[in-house]
Amino acid sequence: MTRSISTGRKVLGAALFLALGAPLPAFAHAILMASTPAVNGTAEGPDVSFDLRFNSRIDHKRSRLTLTLPDRSQQVLPIAEDGPEDQLTTKAALKPGAYTLRWQVLAIDGHITRGDVPFTVGGN
Numbered sequence: 001m002t003r004s005i006s007t008g009r010k011v012l013g014a015a016l017f018l019a020l021g022a023p024l025p026a027f028a029h030a031i032l033m034a035s036t037p038a039v040n041g042t043a044e045g046p047d048v049s050f051d052l053r054f055n056s057r058i059d060h061k062r063s064r065l066t067l068t069l070p071d072r073s074q075q076v077l078p079i080a081e082d083g084p085e086d087q088l089t090t091k092a093a094l095k096p097g098a099y100t101l102r103w104q105v106l107a108i109d110g111h112i113t114r115g116d117v118p119f120t121v122g123g124n
């Protein structure tokens with residue numbers, strides 16, 4: 001009774017690379033954390049300052065702020081390039097009425113996100 005059992009089993013060293021302590025992936029795409037004017041908020045005209053703060057660094061040059069005016073026309077607002085890395089700031093002279101600021105930003109992870117900030121400029 002011959003029992004041949006092949007034990008030619010090579011145990012290859014399993015290389016487990018446990019990335020303990022490695023940094024977590026950078027924050028996902030940018031999310032709006034706070035804004036001035038606030039969503040559905042009111043701003044005092046005519047000189048309105050905008051400040052949108054995100055949860056991560058964003059590319060100022062590849063981000064865009066588009067304002068929809070009360071007459072539905074649109075206007076691209078220049079983004080200040082010297083602002084904080086996680087904020088977009090700009091200014092505009094606005095008449096009283098209902099506006100929507102559409103933001104589109106490129107986060108450092110390469111993802112583009114967008115959203116709207118409707119607001120009202122108060123009359124006087």
Ligand SMILES: [Cu+2]
Nearest residue numbers: 028029109111
């Ligand atoms: Cu992302």
